[in-house]
Amino acid sequence: MKQFTFDLTQNSDIPLPQANIRYFSHFIQTEQAENVLRILTNELQWRQDYIRLYGREHKIPRLQAWYGDVGTDYQYSGLKMNPIPWHPLLLQLKKRCEVECATLFNSVLCNYYRDGQDSMGMHSDDESELGIEPTIASLSFGQPRILIFKHKSSGKRHKIELEHGSLLVMAGATQTYWQHGIDKTRRNVAPRLNLTFRHIKRVIKRVINSV
Numbered sequence: 452m453k454q455f456t457f458d459l460t461q462n463s464d465i466p467l468p469q470a471n472i473r474y475f476s477h478f479i480q481t482e483q484a485e486n487v488l489r490i491l492t493n494e495l496q497w498r499q500d501y502i503r504l505y506g507r508e509h510k511i512p513r514l515q516a517w518y519g520d521v522g523t524d525y526q527y528s529g530l531k532m533n534p535i536p537w538h539p540l541l542l543q544l545k546k547r548c549e550v551e552c553a554t555l556f557n558s559v560l561c562n563y564y565r566d567g568q569d570s571m572g573m574h575s576d577d578e579s580e581l582g583i584e585p586t587i588a589s590l591s592f593g594q595p596r597i598l599i600f601k602h603k604s605s606g607k608r609h610k611i612e613l614e615h616g617s618l619l620v621m622a623g624a625t626q627t628y629w630q631h632g633i634d635k636t637r638r639n640v641a642p643r644l645n646l647t648f649r650h651i652k653r654v655i656k657r658v659i660n661s662v
Contacts, residue, residue, distance in 0.1 A: 452558070467600060467609055473621030475551075476614055484616030488592040488644055495561055500532075512635075513569040519558030523651045534558060541646070548588040548648050552620055556588065556648040564596065564633070564643040573601060573632035576621070580651050581631045586622040588648040593616065594641040613645075615621055 465472035477489060492619070497514040517523075518541055519534035537545070545556050562571070577586055591613040600609040613619060621631075 456608040465609070465611065467602075467629065469602075469628040470600075470625040471621070472600075472625055473620040473622075474611060475618040475620075477616055478551075478618035479592075479616040481616060484592055487540065487544070488615075491538070491561070491592075491644055491646075492563065492642070494540075495538060495563075496535055497561075497563055498602075512569065514563040514565065516561040516563075517558070518561065519651070523558040544590060544646065545619075545648055548618070549588070550587050551618070552588050552622070554586040554588075554650065556650050558651050559646050559648045562645045562647075564594070564645070566642070567636035567640045569639050570635045571633040573599070573630045575603075575626045575630050576647075576649070577626040581626075581649060582652045583647060584623050585626060586620065587626075589613075589621070590648075591617050591619070591643065591644040593643040596633050596636075596640070596643050599632055599634065601632075603628055603630060 462473060462475040465474055492604050495516045495518075497516050500511050501508045501513060503509075508639050517532045517534055518537055521534065524531070524533040540561055541561075545559060549555055565569070576585060592615055597612050598611045598613050600611070601607070611619070
């Protein structure tokens with residue numbers, strides 16, 4: 452498979468207290484980002500699952516797919532997902548994120564936001580399976596969407612527009628003190644693909660969210 456070029460010239464630290472967040476606006480060049488979006492949208496094994504909350508079933512408001520090494524399966528709210536073997540392009544992107552983050556990843560949660568009504572609720576990636584102060588590498592492709600950060604104690608909010616081909620790295624104490632999520636929007640927006648690479652310490656027992 453063709454190797455993709457990564458441009459690290461436009462990166463910045465996000466100055467949030469009790470957080471370690473870096474943002475690369477053009478981690479993957481635009482033309483190649485278009486290829487990633489097209490290939491993964493068409494070739495990943497997307498599914499829309501139901502979860503059970505308060506005795507009732509609800510559709511997850513997006514499509515998702517879980518890829519990773521053997522033993523990184525998880526289940527939550529009556530839903531069990533087993534890792535699909537790595538797609539070659541996912542594996543290539545994983546390896547490049549590992550170089551940038553100096554962290555080994557063994558799984559990725561892929562989320563496909565079809566339109567403005569697909570969303571991600573406020574959450575922290577702070578499950579015990581991720582260990583203390585995990586590093587999360589989040590790649591975005593397609594329609595830019597606003598990621599909201601909210602401090603758990605102060606309620607302070609910060610917004611970041613996740614651009615096409617961008618990389619967001621959350622590390623250190625970020626998950627301990629901050630939540631993040633993506634709201635629905637009434638605007639007519641194009642699809643968005645998000646990949647969040649992480650390292651699972653042991654077999655997952657419940658859902659792992661992403662941006």
